[in-house]
Amino acid sequence: MAFVQRRDGRAALLYLVPAGIILLALLAYPIYQLVVISLYDYGQPQASGAAPLVFLGLDNYATLLGDPQFWDVLATTIVFAAVCVAGTMLVGTALAVLASRARRVPRMLLFLAALGAWATPTIAGSYVWLFLFDQDFGLVNEVFAGLGLGGMRGHSWTFDRYSAFGLVAGEIIWCSFPFVLVTMYAGITAIPREVIEAAALDGASARRTATSVILPILRPILMIATIQSIIWDFKVFTQIYVMTNGGGVAGQNLVLNVYAYQKAFAGEEYGLGAAIGVVMTVLLLLVTALYVRAQRGVR
């Protein structure tokens, strides 16, 4: 023990310096600047130096929070992210359990397929799903029509609000579940067999074993996977933007990041965009903190 404590401070500093410099310069400082920018009227003319900076204080935030569309989109984003996270966690965990029971070859196949889904760049994945469900060229409509549902020919999956969200959620779950699968699988296989056998010997049924023995052991892993999913799904941009053509009919499929893009960045209002960025980060923090607290409370 004495060895580990000696000269900890200085050695730690040395080891942390590379990451420290990079993170401070390229992450902390720009984030700080982001907050500063959100307090100004800062657009492209200001950035180019053609127009003077105007300090606005919290005006950008007032504009944002006073826009009823913002609250609409926020509610939509929370619900959509929740659905995606729940779906991803369910699919990933269920498949992890399945994989732990399967034999080597089927398991390898499943993992390879999952890796493929995970490896697909988001933009490529979005376009493939869009193509599969395309009105005229899509396989899905062709198959439905072939099965006798002639009315499905030319059906648009992206016109109806919920249908469009469902499609995007499908793609997101498809490309996100592998992370959960691999993580949960690692967790499940790490449980010592003795623990499960002991529970069986004590007379616990399979379900009881699952809920009272396995689940508590897996809880920390579940929490990590869920937090990561929440962070990623709350910030989703590419899939929505590509698959709903920029937010759907009359903006009915907008989520926060796409809303930010349209309202601020596409119109080059960087001050407002920065405000939205700050608000999004704070919201995510709140959501994550609430989730962690809820988990702690259960224990």
Add this chain to the structure above:
Amino acid sequence: MRIRRTLVVAALGVLAIACAPPQASNDSPQRTASAGATVGATTGELRVWLFQEPTNGPKEAVVDEATAEFEKAHPGVTVNVEYLPVDTRASRFNGAFNDPASAPDVAEFGNTDLAGYTASNGFADLTDDIKAWPDSADLVPSVLRTATVDGRTYGIPWFTGTRALYYRTDVFDELGLKPPKTLAELTETARKIRTAKPDLYGIATGGKSQYSFLPYIWANGGDVAEQDGDTWKSTVDSKQARAGLRQYAELIHDDICPPSACAQLTGSQSVSAFAGGKAAMTIGGDFNRAAIDAGAVKGRYAVVPLPGVRSGSIAPAFAGGNLLGVFRSSDRYTLSLEFVKLLGGKEYQEKMFTAMGNMPTFTDVQNRVAKDDEFLAPFIRTAQAGTRFVPSTPAWTKIDAGGVLPTAVQQVATGQLDVDAATSAAAAQMNEAFGS
């Protein structure tokens, strides 16, 4: 402890220095040439940015010709041309404004982007030099206006594009129909066609085909916004504009072009639908000819100007097009202007027409090419009948990016809001952007 204190002091120091958002310095004064005088270097590398078209080969050939001619006439000068994908132009141009070291000397840019660029002091004011240029007298006035913001001209229109009504001659012949002479007739004709042929759209047009529905507003006597001194005010909620929007939204209806398929269509997608044989009419540009000829309807279509409200009138079309301008940060103002006058001049505009089908912006050149090519006639008639443009103010970029007008059309077409409510909401959003 000491380390900590130093860190805290250093952090406070950084905060103090960096307490304002970053800015480039782009307040370089406008360099103008008093008659005859040369501004800037006359040798060295001239950097040019042009847009990359899907089939770029012919364009590159013409530009190479111009480059060779220019280099021969100006020894010691090399012209370096870079082709940009159109989609990334916003970040490229903004990057160039924010970092003049990365900026080119000459650039091709869209006329709808000009107002935004002007607010960033991006392009040089060419007004006096263009006035002194003899050829400029032949530029189509309404097209030259698209290169002007607040009375100053920032580029030479390189080509223009207008839209007209494409229709299927075979379908019209079969049903005994004639091309519509008024907008109301157009709606009727479209309905008749779809009733007789339910698998065809009467007309392929969509909620996002902004430059197809603006003529409806203009033809009805309304406008998108008007300038009052220094401020702009939205007029989308005026009676005439509402009439135009209502008339257009009628087209996105189950009996003509069902909303489930058409509410999301952009102009290009509408043209693709027509080219694929799915519609009997569409509003397309002269620049869509290649796409339509590549489709199933080749040889079975004709074009007439989009009619207006009264019989025999033509609905004012949107004057699209690109300009050639000189970057304000350029060190070679006069040389750049010479290049712009060459590439954007009559000779090379005609060559670009032959290579790419780009409509020239000089009246005499337009008439010359129309004589040789029947296809262009309705487009040139439309162009010369008087074209209109979007509000020349930076706020328009914001309004366009937010899709304010397409949203209104989509809301009406899908029945979410009636015309009055949708236009009032749109007007409110526009006025907020205008700051009025």
Add this chain to the structure above:
Amino acid sequence: MRRGQLVVDAVCVVIALVVAFPLYWMVLAALKPAGELRSASPVTLAPTVDSFRRVLDVENFGLYFVNSLVVAVAVVVLSLLVSFLSAVALTRFRFRGRTVLVVMLLVAQMVPVEALTIPLFFLMRSFGEVVPAVGLNRLGSLVVVHLAFSLPFAIWLLRGFVAAVPEELEEAAALDGASRFRFTWQVLFPLVAPGLVAASVVSFIHAWNDFLFAKTFLISGTENRTLPLGLLVFFKPEEQDWGAIMAGSTLMTVPVLVFFLIVQRHLVSGMAGAVKG
């Protein structure tokens, strides 16, 4: 028991097929001739590389590909080194403020990246005046930025894995006379290799897929463009050129897939160790 096992295996295989199907369809559509794109046939009897040719015809495709690869590999290598050192510091050394740092790493992942483009643009411009290689219009700027964005997750992931290595090992090494430095690099590093692999996967994907920073930082000059920028011209669904879109998507996916396949064996054990922390 046997029948139950068979059912489990069968379900596994079926699900694997369903999950892999979109990828299969992507490659298939890229190989189908234009006329067949609409058909629902699961195979094509006349595969053609036409779509690929159109995409590869993009000027300088090879160069863009190499640029993307260079950036991604540089990010992975640097990120592994830096995050390893940081993970060691955070888990093995005791010092104040450790928890704060860990929480800050989590927060760093929450900021939406699009919002940071403007501050980073000006930052890179300033850097470029001092060290040209990391300035605007250079690949170095992309490497440095992606390194910064991948570090929080990598450090977070590696923490658990480093923590799982028992302290007794370190003590034993010290007793044998090994310096801390030697221990860290000769013993600890190989032990956490699978965890490094897991972290490198995420870093690679981030850097490879990036389009936003490439288009923000690379303003003039074509020689430094990366692949997504080059392929962008094809991703226009309105043109309905699905063949080219699928070909472009395939070309973008293949390198990542290859990378995954190379490291997949270590991936699971990497995650196992990472989540123990």
